Amino acid sequence: MTSQPTPFVIAIDGPSGSGKSSVSRAVASSVGGGYLDTGAMYRALTWRCLHDEVDLQDPEAISAAALSLPLEMGDDPSAPSVHVGGTDVAEAIRSSGISSRVSRVATVPAVRTEMQRRQRALIEDIAARRGTCVAEGRDITTVVAPDAPVRILLTASQEARLRRRSLEVHGASDEAAIAATRDQVVRRDQDDSTVSQFTVAADGVVAVDTSDLDFDGSVEAVLTVVRAAWAS
Numbered sequence: 001m002t003s004q005p006t007p008f009v010i011a012i013d014g015p016s017g018s019g020k021s022s023v024s025r026a027v028a029s030s031v032g033g034g035y036l037d038t039g040a041m042y043r044a045l046t047w048r049c050l051h052d053e054v055d056l057q058d059p060e061a062i063s064a065a066a067l068s069l070p071l072e073m074g075d076d077p078s079a080p081s082v083h084v085g086g087t088d089v090a091e092a093i094r095s096s097g098i099s100s101r102v103s104r105v106a107t108v109p110a111v112r113t114e115m116q117r118r119q120r121a122l123i124e125d126i127a128a129r130r131g132t133c134v135a136e137g138r139d140i141t142t143v144v145a146p147d148a149p150v151r152i153l154l155t156a157s158q159e160a161r162l163r164r165r166s167l168e169v170h171g172a173s174d175e176a177a178i179a180a181t182r183d184q185v186v187r188r189d190q191d192d193s194t195v196s197q198f199t200v201a202a203d204g205v206v207a208v209d210t211s212d213l214d215f216d217g218s219v220e221a222v223l224t225v226v227r228a229a230w231a232s
């Protein structure tokens with residue numbers, strides 16, 4: 001690969017199940033950089049709120065929890081860790097209980113301001129230490145890192161996204177499994193899109209549609225955009 005300028009930031013957004021996390025991790029590994037899963041930060045806050053019995057109907061209480069959240073994000077793309085107050089929550093934050101509640105937390109404006117502040121600091125630190133930071137989420141290309149030299153909107157049809165998530169969570173993509181997955185993909189995207197714009201590529205953001213690509217093809221499509229930016 002052409003050698004990359006450093007520090008270098010690759011920002012990737014997209015809807016649920018588009019492949020942001022898995023593709024971003026593979027891209028970060030391929031370029032030898034670090035990785036930031038910003039969705040995991042909102043999930044960690046949701047975990048903390050449930051653990052501390054914070055009322056999820058109370059935006060001020062959620063905002064207070066965000067401001068005092070003792071969060072540590074690991075940046076190794078092969079094993080991205082998430083700790084809250086020293087507790088490893090990487091697995092717990094993937095539960096359906098968190099997935100069904102995280103949008104309630106992530107749509108509180110003061111929470112977003114605090115998380116975006118932390119994300120900018122983390123991206124800067126990871127890029128400085130590791131040369132490249134691949135950061136993914138819903139508002140990285142538009143709000144958190146709008147000046148990143150590579151900004152990609154990873155998309156896929158709703159059908160493809162439901163099938164992928166259904167296979168991942170239920171090990172099947174029949175009608176029942178797809179129906180059980182709908183809340184985690186369609187309803188969550190509807191709620192999340194009230195505060196972030198991740199369905200249409202903003203000016204200067206490259207859209208990569210993975211509907212008809214397999215996983216390796218999606219990684220290669222993103223790396224092609226990255227190589228073009230390095231060469232320019």
Ligand SMILES: Nc1ncnc2c1ncn2[C@@H]1O[C@H](COP(=O)(O)OP(=O)(O)OP(=O)(O)O)[C@@H](O)[C@H]1O
Binds near residue numbers: 014021022039168213
């Ligand atoms: N191009 C692809 N073809 C087939 N499967 C894929 C592709 N990209 C990702 N997957 C699979 O789809 C599933 C969902 O991917 P992933 O978790 O990376 O999506 P995501 O966009 O980060 O979703 P979320 O925002 O809900 O966390 C994973 O099991 C992943 O391996």
Ligand SMILES: Nc1ccn([C@H]2C[C@H](O)[C@@H](COP(=O)(O)O)O2)c(=O)n1
Binds near residue numbers: 106138
């Ligand atoms: N930059 C981001 C990243 C994530 N979110 C919200 C939206 C999701 O429902 C939730 C969890 O994200 P996931 O792990 O599914 O990618 O966090 C956001 O609002 N902004």
